[in-house]
Amino acid sequence: MYAEIKDGEIRQTIDDGAPVCLADGTQFPGNFPKEEITPLVRVGEAARPDDCSNLVGGRDIQLIDGTPTEIWQSRPKTDDELKAARNDVRRAAIANLEAQQSDRRLREAMLGTEAKVTQPNGDQIGWMADLDRRIAAIRASLEK
16 A cells, blocks of 8 residues: 655555556556655555454554554453453353264264263263253353
């Protein structure tokens, strides 16, 4: 991406390969090398932020020390967005456990056996009952 700079201001930004029409009316086809067009300067690109606590909502081009630079706009996530992200993780865990449940139920029905799981208190319950207990616990932790 390139920016047309005039009088210390960005007049316009131009994508690579796009035709150019400068502020003074001069036109260049899209395949004309942008490096050869005097008022155009390549925009410095910044890496998109990967901070999980913020949402990146767009980008802007600003002059920094005379160089056009890409600036990413971000904002903190709202409580509702954070809650939705936590619930997405919990729903994925439930789906994973339910996927194991279906295969295990079919196998145990075919063999007529059920594996046992020892609980922290020493009780032994069926493997399927343990999965059901874990799924119920995760469902109970979903935020409203």
